[in-house]
Amino acid sequence: MKLVRLLLQAFGPFTNKVVDFSTGSTNLHLIYGPNEAGKSSALRAMTDLRFGIPVRSSDVFVHAASDLSIGGVFLNQSGQRIGLVRRKGKGVTLARLNVETEQPDTSLAVEGALERELTGGLERSEFEAMFGLNHARLREGGKLLLAGEGDLGSALFEASAGTRGILALLAALDVDAKKLYSPHGRAQNAVMNEARRQLEEQRQAWRQAQTKPADWQALNRAHESARTALDEVTQALETLRRGENELTELRTVEPLLREHDRLVAELRSLAGIPDLAENAREERLKAEQALARAEQDRKEAEHELEQCATALAVLVLEPLLLQHADAIERLVSEASAAAHHRVEIQQQTVVIDRMTSTLEMRVGRIVLGREVDEILRAVPSDADRGLLDTHLAQVSRLGDRLQEYQQRADTLDEAMKLEVEAEPVLADQTVRQALATTIRHAQSLGDVIRQRADLDRQIRELEGQFALALSDLSTDSEQALRSAHPILDAQIAFTKQELSGVEDRQRAARDEYQLVGRDLDEQRLRHRQLAAEGEVVTADTLRLARVRRDDAWALIRQAYIERSQDTEQSGHRFDADRTLPDAFEAAEREADRQADLLRADAKRAAGFEECSMRIEQMEARRSELERQMDALAAQYGEVLARWGRQIGQAGLPDLAPETLHEWQGRRQDALQLAERMEALRTDRHRLLTQVAESASSIAEVLRTLGQSVDEKRVRDLQGLSSLIEQGLKWEKHTVQAEAEHSARARATKQQQVERDKLNRLLTETKAELERHLSALQEWQARLYLPANTTPEAVKARLTELDELVRHHSTSSEAQQRKAHLQAILDDLRKQGDRVAALLSESAPEDLDHFVDALRKRLLVARESAQARAVLIRDQTRAQEKKRLAELAQSAQEAICMQLCAVAGVPTIDQLPELEEAAARKREAQRNLSLLQDQLARASSRSEEELRTRLASRDAFTLESERDRCRAEIERREHEQASARQAEEQARRDLFAVDTSDRAAIAREAMESAAARYRSAIRPWARLRFAHTLLQEALNRFREQAQAPMVSAASSFFSLMTGGAYERLVTDESEDRPVLCAQRTGGTRIRIEEMSEGTADQLYLALRLAALELRRSSHPQMPLVLDDALITSDDERAANILRALAQFAENGQVMIFTHHRHLIDVAHSALGDQGFVSHTL
Structure with missing residues (x-):
């Protein structure tokens, strides 16, 4: 359905936004929206209105998801207006809309047929692919055309369906299929090829794994024998190794036992030595050293005590000074600042005298004979001063x-x-309106010079093409073409089929005649070859010989036995040269001879007979074929005669049916060229008429306005633009004059308003000024000023009073500072008297001298007290050191006595010798313990058992026995290696024929390979089937849509390129037909030779042609382009707009853009009436 009004009620950034597509007389709409204006949201709204708002919509940044709503008014095929509204939600989201109020109408139902008409029976993706085109998809389509190198089928299919990459998809299907199976024998990487190879390998391995039970039993017995021999050798070798280990053990423990005996003897000799501690010597030495160190510490402590007592006796202390040290320090501290205070008192005295004289001088300047305090009382307070400052x-x-x-x-x-x-x-408004109307009408004609040039060029091109077509058709004029009566294609096809049938039968007969001739020559050659090898006897010749023999015998019976015939006469009739008996014998011999020859060479005889029969059959067939070809030639001549009469009656040239069919097609093309020429001449005449009328209208209006007009421009085609420019300049000048007039009027009005405002402000300002001046008059007497003093004088007097107040404040502060310092000095004198009383001394006369003396005496007293404290601390530490040294001395003497008691000696001097003997005893005990551990680790036998086994053996005997044992072990190891090798070989032979495992593995591998093969067949078949179907669809679509689609696309492509390419043609000279573009001069350009921009234009032309051909299946569906012209310059964009305008004659086209200049390009290319512009 055709969209008439788009109601963006709550969607994206829009709220109650209406885009009206019903304005204007054309179906080409240019929708402009700057950045962030909501162009993308408007595009999505057009699709969401038809197919529903997605669950995860990106247009919920202003309105809540549940509030999204889009409406639209459509025209169905019968021209009826239908209103629909779409909301976001689940279930049924489409409802009817009242076209008058544009509000939802629940009384109207949305039928399934209406929804199908809204969507065109398409899914969202199909609609966007077919009827949506943005810049990225346009560029991608152009690149695919370049990549496809002009393949006709893929180019038409992709442009028609809006899909992308058909050739790439075919290649991908082929590659995926080859990954599963490849027909080439060398391609073993494919899944099915690899599975088949593994299946054959594993089948062969499975067959080889089969063996006989007898072979397995023989190999098993051989393996058991070899394993028994290996076990016997291994057992003997283990016995020898155990003997070698025992000898090695005895050889190891023999020296250990000797050392054991020596240590036991040594311990018996040291039995009388007491067992001292292992650290007895270290303890003794440590006690002796500690005892010597304690004696030394005691002597040092006694010396330190004597020194401290001597130093304390000579110290002199003043306890009163130390007791009252804080008071003395305060007095010293304050006395240091007293000198500075006395100097500052003198300075403040000077300041006070200077300030007093200055105050008297300033008071005299203000008012003579007044006191300072009286003048100071006239100084306003802070509040009064604030009011005075405000008034001033x-x-x-x-x-x-x-x-x-x-x-x-x-x-x-x-x-x-x-x-x-x-x-x-100002000029008359009616005349101005007339000028604007005539100029807009003239501008709507567009670039008339270019249009005239384009029309002339197209007419010349068509005339050249028409002349060439007449030449190709061997016709002198258009009238001759029109006088001919074309024959129906069905009649041509019937005649062509009839002739083709006769020609096919003639061709088949000639081919068979030639084939029979070649076979006949071969049979004759074979017949001669068989005859050249010698006499050939066949069944027929033998039969004839036997018939002759039987005839002779019948004559003999008649002549000699029955006597019913004459002997001579019968013999002469049978054989003129022989008598009847001789002739019979000769016939009998001949029959027997041929029978013998036939038995001896039956194969050659059969071949000769067969060859003779075939020669006879082939000669008969050749005669039949000759008669058939004569009949077909007569039939062919009859068909041609009837065809000649038919085309003669129609006034057509004497041509074959196929050639005549092409001639009629070219005739139709030539007549279309003639019609196009006539239409172009009509357009040119209409254009010239419109240009002349527009120029006359503009000139007449300009004369009315008093403008001079050149008459040559009125009659000249190129003068229209000059007249338009002159009119526009006058209109622009008039608009500027009106603007200036309006501006002057507004300025005058504004000036008057401002003048009234100024009058009001002047009055108000004067009144306020008088109020403030009156307030100042009240202060003039108080400030000792005459009446009507200026504000500047008041400000000066206030400044003088401020200076007077500042100087008075400075003087007062100086007096206060002087009194404060004098009080500090008096207090310092009193402190000095109190300190002297505390020290029991008389009051000082010179405070500074007294303070200095106290400071020095206090320093000396503190040093003496500090030295006394240090001496007392050292004395105490020395006493403690002496005490600790005496305690340590007593403890170490006790330790030495204890060590002597343990060793059993009276004095400590005897301990070193005894400690050395005890160390030897401990070493012997330790070695004996280690030796016993070694014996335990070397052998698990007891000491008595070891001594028993070593009783009759020495080290030499043990070594000899061990060497003999090792030699035997080496010999047995060689035997073991040979036996193990034999057992391993027998075991491998047995394992090689043990088919239980190998056969199962091979069988499992066979099943796995077969499973992989079976699992790959279905996907491979689907891929090959999909490839075949797609290729077949591509070929059928190319055959069906090639002619109409290429013809329609040629018109659009010629417009888009500004006539640089006159049409599109197909080139079938190679394996696959390719699409080419033909320039004006007849040069053909392949697609891969085009620029990217031209390829984009070609893709757009193919899309427009595809939609044009499919318009009947999806009527009134709009074509939506989003910034498709973003990379096109103005000239190319203008050409594309002309092509879209032609396409829009039968359907709705919407171009979304964010480039403002594209509207200007559309104005210059299509005029005001050629498109409708909208702004978001």
Whole structure:
């Protein structure tokens, strides 16, 4: 259905937005929307209205998902207006809309037929593929055309269905099928090929795995024998190794037992030595060293005590100074600042004297004979000063503002006077409207010069093509073409079929005649070859010989036995050269001879007979074929004669049916060229008439407006643009004059409003200024100023009073500071007297000297007290050190006595020798224990058993026995290796014929390969079937749609390229037909030779042609283009717009763009009436 109105009630950024497609007289709509204006949302809305709003819609950023709503008013095939509204939700989301109120109408139902008419019976993806085209898909279509190298079938199919990559899809299907199966023997990577190869290999392995039971039993007995021999050798070898291990064990323990005996003897000799601790010597040495160190520490402590007592005796202390140290330090600290205070008191005295004289001088300047305090009482308070400052500021500000208002009023008065004098005179509005109408009508004609040139060029091209067509048709004029009466294609096809049938039968007869001739020559050659080998006897010749023999015998019976015939006469009749008996004998011999020859060479005889029979049959067939060819030649001549009479009656040239069919097609093309030429001439005449009328109308209006017009321009085609330009310039000048007039009127009005406002402001400002001046008059007497003093004088007096107050404040602060410092000095004197009393001394006369002396005495007293504390600390530490040394000395002496008691000696000097003997005893015991552990680890036998086995053996005997045992072991190991090798070989032979495992594995591998083969057959068959179906559909579509689609696309492509390409043609000179474009001069350009932009135009032309051919199946479906012209320059865009305008004559076309200049391009290419523009 055709969309008339799009109601964006709540969708994306839109709220109650209406796009009306019913305006204008054309179906070509150009929808412009700047960036972020909602162009993409409007595009989605047109599709969602027909097919439903998706669940995950991206247009919910303004309105809630449940509030999304799109409406539309459509025209059905009968021209009835139908309103529909779509909401977001589940279930049925489409409802009827009242076309008058544009509100949902629940009384109307949405029928299934109506919904099918809305969607065209398509899915969303099919609709977007067929009727939607954006820039990316346009570029992709052009690239696919270039990649397909002009393949006709894929180009037409992809453009018609809106699909992409048909050739790539076919190639992918073929590649996927070859991954499963490849017919080439070398392709073993395919699944089915590999499975088949593995199946054959495993089947062969399974067959080879079969064996006989007798063979298996023989090999099993051989393996058992070899295993028994290996076990015997292994058992003997184990016995020898056990003997070798025993000898090695005895050889190992023999020296250990000797060392055991030596250690036992040594321990018996040391039995009287006491068992001392292992660290007895270290403890003794440690006690002796500690005892010596304690004695040394005691002596050092006694020396330190003597030194501390001597130093304490010479120290001198002042306890009163240390007791009152804080008071002394405070006095010293404050006394250091007293000198600075005395200097500052003198400075403050000077300041006070200077400030007093300054105050008296400033008071005299203000009012003579007044005291300072009296003048200070006249100084306003902070609140009064704030009011005074406000009045002074307002007086100054209002005075400046009053002056500014007065200047502005004077300036406005002067400007209003000048505006009245410069008022322009405007033209008549009716004449202006007439000029605008004539200019718009002339502009709607477009570029008339180019149109005239295009029409002339097209007419010349068509005339050349028409002349060439007449030449190709061997016709002099168009009238001759029209006088001919074409024969129906059915009649041509019937005659062609009839002639073709006769020709086929003639061809078949000639071919058979030639084949029979070649076979006859071969049979004759074979017949001669068989005859050349010698006499040939056949069954027929033998039969004839036997018939002759039987005839002779019958004559003999008649002549000699029955006597019914004459002997001589019968013999002469049978054989003129012999008597009847001789002739019979000769006939009998001949029959017997041929019978013998036939038995001896029956094969050659049969071949000779067969060859003779075939020669006879072939000669008969050749005669029959000659008669048949003569009849077919007569029939062919009769058909040609009847065809000649038929085309003669129709006034057609004497041509064969096939050639006449092509001639009639070219005749129709030539007549179409003639019709197109006539239509172009009519268009050119109409264009010239419209141009002349427009030029005359514009010139007449310009003369009415008083403009000079060149008459040559009125009669000249190129003068229309000059007249339009002149009219536009006048209109622009008039618009500017009107704008200036309106601006002056608005300015005058604004100036008057401003002048009234200034008058009001002047009055208000003067009143406020008078109020503030009155307030200032009340302060003038208090400030000792005369009446009517200016605000500047008031400000100066206030400044003088501020200075007076500041100097008075400074003087007061100096007096206060002086009194404060004097109080500090008096307090310092009192502190000095108190400190002297605390020290039991008299009050000082010179405080500074007293303070310095106290500071030095306090420093000395503190140093003496600190030294006394250090000496007392050292004395205490020395006493503690002496005490600890005495305790340590007593403890170490006790340890030494304990060590002597343990060793059983009276003095400590005897301990070293005894400690050395005890160490030897401990070492012997430790070695004996280690030796016993070694014996236990070396042998599990007891000591007595080992001594028993070693009783009659020494080390040499043990070595000899072990060497003999090792030699026997080496010999047995060689035997074991040979036996193991024999057993391994027998076991491998037995395993090789044990088919239970190998056969099962091979059988399992066979089943696995067969399963893989069976599982791959169905996918491979589907892929091959899909490839075949798609290829067949591609071929059928090419055969059915080639002529109409290429013809329709030629018109669009010629418009899009501005006539650079006159039509599209097919080239069938190669294996596959390809699509080419023919330039104006007849040059053919293949698609892969085109630029990307031209390929894009070709793809768009094919899409338009496909939609044109399928319009009946989807009537009134709009073609929607989204920024499809984004990369086209203005000229190419204008050409494409012309092609779309032609397509829009029978259907609705909507072009969405965010480029504003495309509207200007459309205006210049199509005029105002050629399209309808909308703005989002």
